Amino acid sequence: MKKIEVGILGATGMVGQHFIKFLNDHPWFEVTWLGASDRSAGKTYGAAAKWHLGGVAPDAIRDRIVEECKPGNAPRLLFSATDASVATEIEQAFAGAGHVVVSNSKNHRMDRDVPLLVPEINPGHLKLIPGQQRQRGWKGQIVTNPNCSTVVLTMGLGPLKQFGIQRVIATTLQAISGAGYPGVPSMDIVANVIPFIGGEEEKMQQETQKILGDLKGDYVEPLAAAVSAHCNRVQVVDGHTVTVSVELSSKPSEADIVQAFNSFRSIPQERDLPSAPKQPVQYMPESDRPQPRKDVERERGMAAFIGRLRPCPVFGYKFVALGHNTVRGAAGAAVLNAELMHSEGMLD
Numbered sequence: 001m002k003k004i005e006v007g008i009l010g011a012t013g014m015v016g017q018h019f020i021k022f023l024n025d026h027p028w029f030e031v032t033w034l035g036a037s038d039r040s041a042g043k044t045y046g047a048a049a050k051w052h053l054g055g056v057a058p059d060a061i062r063d064r065i066v067e068e069c070k071p072g073n074a075p076r077l078l079f080s081a082t083d084a085s086v087a088t089e090i091e092q093a094f095a096g097a098g099h100v101v102v103s104n105s106k107n108h109r110m111d112r113d114v115p116l117l118v119p120e121i122n123p124g125h126l127k128l129i130p131g132q133q134r135q136r137g138w139k140g141q142i143v144t145n146p147n148c149s150t151v152v153l154t155m156g157l158g159p160l161k162q163f164g165i166q167r168v169i170a171t172t173l174q175a176i177s178g179a180g181y182p183g184v185p186s187m188d189i190v191a192n193v194i195p196f197i198g199g200e201e202e203k204m205q206q207e208t209q210k211i212l213g214d215l216k217g218d219y220v221e222p223l224a225a226a227v228s229a230h231c232n233r234v235q236v237v238d239g240h241t242v243t244v245s246v247e248l249s250s251k252p253s254e255a256d257i258v259q260a261f262n263s264f265r266s267i268p269q270e271r272d273l274p275s276a277p278k279q280p281v282q283y284m285p286e287s288d289r290p291q292p293r294k295d296v297e298r299e300r301g302m303a304a305f306i307g308r309l310r311p312c313p314v315f316g317y318k319f320v321a322l323g324h325n326t327v328r329g330a331a332g333a334a335v336l337n338a339e340l341m342h343s344e345g346m347l348d
Ligand SMILES: NC(=O)c1ccc[n+]([C@@H]2O[C@H](COP(=O)([O-])OP(=O)(O)OC[C@H]3O[C@@H](n4cnc5c(N)ncnc54)[C@H](OP(=O)(O)O)[C@@H]3O)[C@@H](O)[C@H]2O)c1
Pocket: 009, 010, 011, 012, 013, 014, 015, 016, 035, 036, 037, 038, 039, 040, 041, 069, 081, 082, 083, 084, 086, 087, 090, 104, 105, 106, 147, 148, 177, 178, 179, 180, 181, 325, 326, 329, 330
């Protein structure tokens, strides 16, 4: 099968590098175009980008010339990891020029006509696309993935939606890689906890309600549950941990809930999409798991790991969830979105 050519907007940044790493040897997609700011355009990728991940950038990528993020000769399918200060304009320009933009940036996530996808949970929200194209007069489209802590929370809550989610309190312990490079100054984070991440709590609350909401024609009606988030930065390199208390209306037993986590499967698994984890939500019965250093790389960083389900005297149940913030919370999430879209015939 001839591979589908893809480009990366913001290819030189932290998330851009994760896209390059994640897409290396992908069975369907091949990176043939790299875009970044005018500071990088015209240089080889090797000269423009300081590689922050383990190993080195693939040879074919290192020698490729970086281009400006302007429509012209880029392939139709683009992954976006551009800085949020410029993502709105850049992504809209490409969608207007007929490109399929699968974005990791926050800018369009909450737009009424833009799918905010977790392919295992709300694949049907892709049905927003025809309305988006009609209203905006675009031949192209924009699809987004959630914030890196939201995806962990929603993968923990998705299997519980059947029990009627009423109220949620979620407290995060977020890795420093979520702040990009150079990220949080070492003097702020070493041997410390920072109880504030700008805009993160609002994103977790609103995005969770949209992802778990129901499609009503050309918009998504948000889940009517109250969601309250506390976000903290801790000195973990990769992996966001989220402790969750949840009130459920149908009062399932603990065994029902564990069964719901472990049996949760959806379209990405049914279609055997290349980046889909075999078991997207995995319950760990050990009393001290999941832990970021020990568990976050399992399933190539694409699954959510849950543990410590127990009664909560206030809300009914509480548990711990863990996910890989730069894989399932960024590049891997967007690639899985594109795989879902391809399996729907949306890239033909
Ligand atoms: N870090 C994470 O874990 C994470 C997780 C989820 C979502 N995100 C989102 O992903 C996006 C990228 O984050 P990041 O951490 O990778 O940031 P980053 O390392 O600062 O990279 C930003 C990228 O945007 C490019 N850029 C900056 N100004 C530009 C302009 N005027 N025109 C075109 N390109 C421009 C940069 O190119 P140059 O190198 O040429 O400056 C670089 O490639 C952000 O929207 C962020 O909110 C990040």
